[in-house]
Amino acid sequence: MKKIIRFILLVCFFGAAGTAYWYWRSQQSLQESGELVLYGNVDVRQVELAINGSERIAELNVEEGDRVTSGQLLAKLETTRLEQSVARAQAIVDAQKQVVARLEAGSRREEIAKAHADVEEAQATAVDKRRREERVRKLLKSNAASQQEVDDALAEYESAKASIKSLQAVADLVVAGPRQEDKTEAKATLKRYEAELAQAEHDLSDASLYAPSVGIIQARILEVGDMASPLKPVFTMALIDPVWVRAYVSEPDLGKISEGMSATVITDSFPDKEYVGWIGYISPSAEFTPKPVETRELRTKLVYQVRVFVKNPDNELRMGMPATVKIQLKQTTEKSVADDPSAGGSTATTDAVAQQ
Numbered sequence: 001m002k003k004i005i006r007f008i009l010l011v012c013f014f015g016a017a018g019t020a021y022w023y024w025r026s027q028q029s030l031q032e033s034g035e036l037v038l039y040g041n042v043d044v045r046q047v048e049l050a051i052n053g054s055e056r057i058a059e060l061n062v063e064e065g066d067r068v069t070s071g072q073l074l075a076k077l078e079t080t081r082l083e084q085s086v087a088r089a090q091a092i093v094d095a096q097k098q099v100v101a102r103l104e105a106g107s108r109r110e111e112i113a114k115a116h117a118d119v120e121e122a123q124a125t126a127v128d129k130r131r132r133e134e135r136v137r138k139l140l141k142s143n144a145a146s147q148q149e150v151d152d153a154l155a156e157y158e159s160a161k162a163s164i165k166s167l168q169a170v171a172d173l174v175v176a177g178p179r180q181e182d183k184t185e186a187k188a189t190l191k192r193y194e195a196e197l198a199q200a201e202h203d204l205s206d207a208s209l210y211a212p213s214v215g216i217i218q219a220r221i222l223e224v225g226d227m228a229s230p231l232k233p234v235f236t237m238a239l240i241d242p243v244w245v246r247a248y249v250s251e252p253d254l255g256k257i258s259e260g261m262s263a264t265v266i267t268d269s270f271p272d273k274e275y276v277g278w279i280g281y282i283s284p285s286a287e288f289t290p291k292p293v294e295t296r297e298l299r300t301k302l303v304y305q306v307r308v309f310v311k312n313p314d315n316e317l318r319m320g321m322p323a324t325v326k327i328q329l330k331q332t333t334e335k336s337v338a339d340d341p342s343a344g345g346s347t348a349t350t351d352a353v354a355q356q
Contacts, residue, residue, distance in 0.1 A: 048235075057076075115171035221234055263325050265308060265323050
C-alpha cells in the first residue's frame with residue numbers, strides 16, 4: 001500500500017515538474033519570438049428582423065443567402081389602410097390650418113362695414129319708434145288713442161334702443177377681431193392634428209422593413225400573405241461588418257496586450273492567407289474564475305476574453321470557423337486602429353460593438 005502511495009506521489013511530482021518546465025519554456029519562447037499566439041473562433045452577430053406593424057405581408061424582396069446592404073428594402077406590408085389614415089389626418093390638418101389663418105387675419109372690411117350698417121339701421125328704426133310714440137301720446141290727450149296703444153309704442157321704442165346697443169357691441173367685436181384665447185386654442189388644436197398626422201406617417205413608414213447593416217439573410221421565416229407583427233420575425237440576418245475572432249488570453253499574458261494593437265488572423269480553411277485585424281475589446285472580468293482565488297497557481301489559470309476585429313472584404317470568414325491570432329508584442333501600443341489607414345470603414349463600429 002505504501003509503495004502505491006509513493007508511486008502516486010512520484011507521478012504527481014514529475015507531472016508538476018513537467019508542467020512547470022513546459023510553462024517556463026513557453027514563456028522563454030514567447031520572450032524570444034516577441035509574438036503572442038491565441039486561438040479562438042470567428043464570431044458573427046445575428047439579429048431577428050421584424051416589421052413594426054400588424055398587417056399582411058405584401059412584398060418580400062430577398063431570399064435566404066442574399067447579401068444585403070444597409071438601408072436596403074427587405075419587406076413591405078399592405079399599406080392601403082395606412083395610406084387612408086395618412087390622407088384623413090392630412091385633410092384634418094389642412095382644415096385646421098384654414099381656421100388658424102382665418103383667426104389670424106381677423107375681420108374683413110366687408111364684415112366691419114355690415115356691422116356699422118346694422119347699427120345705423122337700428123338707429124333709424126329707433127328714431128321712427130320714438131316719433132310714433134310721441135304721436136300716440138298726442139292722440140291720447142284727445143281720446144283718439146288708448147293707453148294700451150301708448151304703452152305698445154313706448155315698448156317698441158325701448159326695444160329699438162336696446163337693439164342699437166346690441167348691434168353696436170357686435171360691431172365693436174367685429175372691429176376688434178377674434179380673441180387671443182381663440183387663436184391660441186386653434187393653434188394648439190392644429191399641433192394636435194399635426195401630431196396625429198406624424199403618427200400616421202410613422203405607422204406608414206413602419207410598414208417597410210430595411211436592413212440595419214451590411215449582412216447576409218440566413219433564414220426567411222414568413223412569406224407573402226402571412227400576418228406580420230412586431231413579435232414575429234420575418235428574417236434572420238447575420239451582421240458581417242465587423243467580424244471578430246473571440247479568443248482567450250491567460251492572466252500572465254494579459255498585461256502584454258492592449259486595445260488597438262494590430263494582429264494577424266489565420267484560419268484552417270485558408271492557411272496561406274493572412275487577415276488584418278486589431279484588438280478591439282478586452283474583457284474586464286475573468287472567465288471561469290474559481291470562487292476562492294488564493295494561491296499563485298490558481299491566479300495564473302485565469303483567462304480573459306479578447307475580441308480581435310478582422311477585415312473580411314471577400315466574406316470568407318464564417319461563424320464558428322477556428323482561427324489563430326498572432327500578435328506582435330514589440331509594436332507601439334499607443335497606435336490605435338483609428339490612426340491606421342488600412343483599418344477601413346469597419347473601425348467606425350468597433351467601439352459600439354465592443355460594448356455588446
